[in-house]
Amino acid sequence: MHYDTIIIGAGTMGMAAGYFLAKQGKSVLLLDAFNPPHDQGSHHGETRIIRFAYGEGKAYVPLALRALDLWQELEKISGKQLFLKTGVLNIGSKDHSFIQNVIESAKDFNLSVDVYSAQEVNKKWPGIMLPEGFIGCFEPSAGVLRVEACIDAYKTAALSEGATLKTNTRVVKIVPGEKVSVHTEEEVFIADSIIISAGARVNDILKSVDLTLPITPLRKTFAWFNADEAVYGSHFPAFTYEDENSSYYGFPSIDGAGFKVGRHDTGDEVSPDDVIREFDEADATELVQFNEKIMHQVGTLKYGKTCFYSKTPDEDFIIDSHPFHDNIYIAAGFSGHGFKFGSVIGEILSQLVLNGKSELDISLFKLMRF
Numbered sequence: 053m054h055y056d057t058i059i060i061g062a063g064t065m066g067m068a069a070g071y072f073l074a075k076q077g078k079s080v081l082l083l084d085a086f087n088p089p090h091d092q093g094s095h096h097g098e099t100r101i102i103r104f105a106y107g108e109g110k111a112y113v114p115l116a117l118r119a120l121d122l123w124q125e126l127e128k129i130s131g132k133q134l135f136l137k138t139g140v141l142n143i144g145s146k147d148h149s150f151i152q153n154v155i156e157s158a159k160d161f162n163l164s165v166d167v168y169s170a171q172e173v174n175k176k177w178p179g180i181m182l183p184e185g186f187i188g189c190f191e192p193s194a195g196v197l198r199v200e201a202c203i204d205a206y207k208t209a210a211l212s213e214g215a216t217l218k219t220n221t222r223v224v225k226i227v228p229g230e231k232v233s234v235h236t237e238e239e240v241f242i243a244d245s246i247i248i249s250a251g252a253r254v255n256d257i258l259k260s261v262d263l264t265l266p267i268t269p270l271r272k273t274f275a276w277f278n279a280d281e282a283v284y285g286s287h288f289p290a291f292t293y294e295d296e297n298s299s300y301y302g303f304p305s306i307d308g309a310g311f312k313v314g315r316h317d318t319g320d321e322v323s324p325d326d327v328i329r330e331f332d333e334a335d336a337t338e339l340v341q342f343n344e345k346i347m348h349q350v351g352t353l354k355y356g357k358t359c360f361y362s363k364t365p366d367e368d369f370i371i372d373s374h375p376f377h378d379n380i381y382i383a384a385g386f387s388g389h390g391f392k393f394g395s396v397i398g399e400i401l402s403q404l405v406l407n408g409k410s411e412l413d414i415s416l417f418k419l420m421r422f
């Protein structure tokens with residue numbers, strides 16, 4: 053069967069791209085090895101942070117701002133609340149490069165960010181205990197996205213625009229050419245162009261077009277803890293935390309789910325289909341230690357989960373066409389900070405397929421930088 057575009061991996065990026073292409077009248081086939089939203093990739097766990105004064109670099113700011121507009125548009129289409137404006141507190145030592153980038157991004161893009169000393173943070177949010185030398189950059193317009201609900205909303209929207217979605221359908225091979233053949237375990241589909249957005253498993257597919265991306269799949273863990281709603285309820289900000297040796301992030305207790313925290317740096321290199329999925333005692337230990345040190349009023353562990361990052365060497369994304377096949381587009385390597393951009397990357401991928409270029413600058417994400 054022939055389509056204008058086939059999307060391999062209907063997760064965060066793929067599902068959004070499917071919606072934008074179908075909305076513009078293209079025939080779109082979305083193929084996924086599981087049934088998105090699911091807990092076998094990088095898009096589960098209830099919540100993701102969206103922030104605009106960007107610690108990873110100011111080149112991301114226009115993308116983050118456009119992403120929020122599109123998430124809010126999706127809220128209107130779906131009639132569901134996807135974004136919670138909790139504010140985000142970026143914590144770190146004053147001269148940490150992440151914190152410097154937050155302050156610079158805010159200045160350059162005129163974003164509202166309040167900078168507090170450790171003492172001021174501790175007073176404003178009694179659930180936090182920062183040592184001297186740390187500061188907190190609070191961005192009130194930032195917040196939290198409901199991750200599975202976002203994917204589900206793009207899925208419903210893509211299907212209602214006429215896209216076809218085949219779930220539990222793993223792509224095993226692609227054959228490039230003027231028309232690209234996409235082989236699943238049982239069928240072959242043909243398209244004028246394809247998008248490969250297969251998350252942590254992207255290199256399994258790229259093998260068949262002689263390409264290996266410098267992407268490391270990492271096993272990541274996160275957990276929910278019992279917490280006093282008066283201290284850590286939804287008036288508490290989502291946060292990022294950086295010190296010389298570690299990097300954490302976390303969320304207020306939303307809908308009574310408990311205080312959620314995860315470690316951003318570290319993680320074991322794994323093969324996504326051959327990994328210990330259970331959250332174990334060792335996983336809990338480092339999160340408990342972080343809470344004891346910084347989030348000192350958080351209670352006991354409720355439960356934890358595991359997920360994947362797809363990490364590039366510089367932690368910037370890869371959004372580009374294949375070096376030798378310009379009708380094969382790749383969106384991968386989102387390095388643990390991609391979800392917030394899912395909406396805008398879907399839009400960008402549709403522009404690449406339809407016009408060969410995107411309206412926003414994505415030169416940072418070129419494959420040739422490696």
Ligand SMILES: Cc1cc2nc3c(=O)[nH]c(=O)nc-3n(C[C@H](O)[C@H](O)[C@H](O)COP(=O)(O)OP(=O)(O)OC[C@H]3O[C@@H](n4cnc5c(N)ncnc54)[C@H](O)[C@@H]3O)c2cc1C
Nearest residue numbers: 061063064065085093094101223250251359386390391392
């Ligand atoms: C614990 C954790 C916390 C995070 N926190 C944040 C945060 O606060 N803010 C933020 O912005 N980002 C965050 N991220 C990162 C963000 O969630 C990811 O960058 C983003 O979800 C990646 O999207 P993706 O489309 O590449 O992958 P996915 O959403 O996993 O989609 C890939 C899809 O491809 C499918 N697939 C794979 N192989 C095949 C195949 N052979 N055939 C067919 N389909 C296939 C998979 O089933 C999957 O559905 C976090 C990630 C994790 C794991």
